[in-house]
Amino acid sequence: MTGADTRADGRLRLTILGGYLGSGKTTWLRHQLYHGRFGRAHILVNEAAETPVDDTLLQQHAAGMTLLAGGCACCAGQPELLKSLRHLCDHRSRVASDSARLERIVLETSGLADPGTIAAAIQADPMLVHHILLDEIIVLADAVNIIHQLGTEHLGRAQIEAADRIILTKVDAQLSGAFSAVYATLSQLNPGASITSAVKGEEIDPSVDKAVSPIPLPALGELADLAAIEPTRLKIDNSVDWAAFSVWLSALLHARGNDIVRVKGVFDTPAGFLLLQGVRNSVQAPEILPSSSTQRANEIVFIGRNFAKDDLGKSLEYFSLRTG
Numbered sequence: 001m002t003g004a005d006t007r008a009d010g011r012l013r014l015t016i017l018g019g020y021l022g023s024g025k026t027t028w029l030r031h032q033l034y035h036g037r038f039g040r041a042h043i044l045v046n047e048a049a050e051t052p053v054d055d056t057l058l059q060q061h062a063a064g065m066t067l068l069a070g071g072c073a074c075c076a077g078q079p080e081l082l083k084s085l086r087h088l089c090d091h092r093s094r095v096a097s098d099s100a101r102l103e104r105i106v107l108e109t110s111g112l113a114d115p116g117t118i119a120a121a122i123q124a125d126p127m128l129v130h131h132i133l134l135d136e137i138i139v140l141a142d143a144v145n146i147i148h149q150l151g152t153e154h155l156g157r158a159q160i161e162a163a164d165r166i167i168l169t170k171v172d173a174q175l176s177g178a179f180s181a182v183y184a185t186l187s188q189l190n191p192g193a194s195i196t197s198a199v200k201g202e203e204i205d206p207s208v209d210k211a212v213s214p215i216p217l218p219a220l221g222e223l224a225d226l227a228a229i230e231p232t233r234l235k236i237d238n239s240v241d242w243a244a245f246s247v248w249l250s251a252l253l254h255a256r257g258n259d260i261v262r263v264k265g266v267f268d269t270p271a272g273f274l275l276l277q278g279v280r281n282s283v284q285a286p287e288i289l290p291s292s293s294t295q296r297a298n299e300i301v302f303i304g305r306n307f308a309k310d311d312l313g314k315s316l317e318y319f320s321l322r323t324g
């Protein structure tokens with residue numbers, strides 16, 4: 001990926017792929033894997049919600065895949081991450097032929113992870129540091145939402161500051177004209193990082209007006225202490241009226257898009273497992289998952305803060321009764 005010989009010093013290369021919830025990590029990585037841009041890579045996936053779908057979307061084109069359970073890999077899930085990395089190094093050292101050896105690991109972090117903390121934990125591990133070379137920290141920034149994240153969340157800033165390379169995603173969905181200001185803001189926060197852009201994983205080259213000033217952001221000390229972001233899971237009965245459900249979901253995200261940061265649901269339909277997802281107040285077109293999927297279906301996960309599971313359930317019930 002970086003153009004360097006991946007086996008120059010015999011160590012396994014690691015790419016950390018970070019970025020806020022819904023910034024486009026899986027979409028981007030899927031595109032790179034499809035085009036063989038990471039070579040023979042083992043993918044580690046760490047998702048914020050317990051109902052993971054990212055592994056289903058990625059495994060078709062990877063040399064191997066491990067789903068990291070046990071929470072976010074920068075905090076509660078760190079022991080599980082280090083254990084998986086040690087296991088991969090161990091396995092690699094037992095493979096005799098150079099040509100059959102694993103070359104790279106790509107870690108897709110959860111959207112709630114600070115990639116800098118993960119990198120530090122790997123560097124501090126006496127075994128891993130001899131076997132793994134951290135090649136690059138790539139952080140994806142959603143062009144539509146990044147300024148809001150940077151203006152409200154410590155995590156958004158930490159992610160951008162940790163990056164060697166920032167990729168601005170969803171440039172197609174962002175209001176034209178604001179791109180150069182977003183670019184300038186990211187450059188100011190992390191002058192050392194290269195910044196590129198992508199639409200659904202495909203690199204694009206939008207023109208940047210370097211004379212445009214950065215968007216002013218509050219000082220870090222002025223950011224409010226927000227409640228922790230947590231996943232909340234809701235079972236959806238198959239008999240639900242789907243028209244009413246989608247109107248309810250749109251209305252909910254429209255009203256609470258700043259608190260409900262990410263939504264992912266998998267539904268068992270006659271056409272197969274249907275993935276429905278949204279980022280803040282934008283709901284994406286549903287997608288049929290590959291037929292090999294083994295999903296916990298008919299439930300939807302809301303990842304965010306300041307709402308209670310019971311209230312969500314009651315609201316859906318009330319809405320369904322009114323519209324049914």
Ligand SMILES: Nc1nc2c(ncn2[C@@H]2O[C@H](COP(=O)(O)OP(=O)(O)OP(=O)(O)O)[C@@H](O)[C@H]2O)c(=O)[nH]1
Pocket residue numbers: 019020021022023024025026027028047048054110111169170171172173198199200201262277278279284
């Ligand atoms: N318009 C547009 N949508 C995008 C782009 N990249 C990703 N998306 C959509 O954004 C949503 C989130 O994308 P994902 O790739 O799942 O994001 P993620 O960062 O892996 O999400 P988490 O793992 O939940 O943090 C999906 O519905 C994608 O289809 C893009 O460049 N343009």
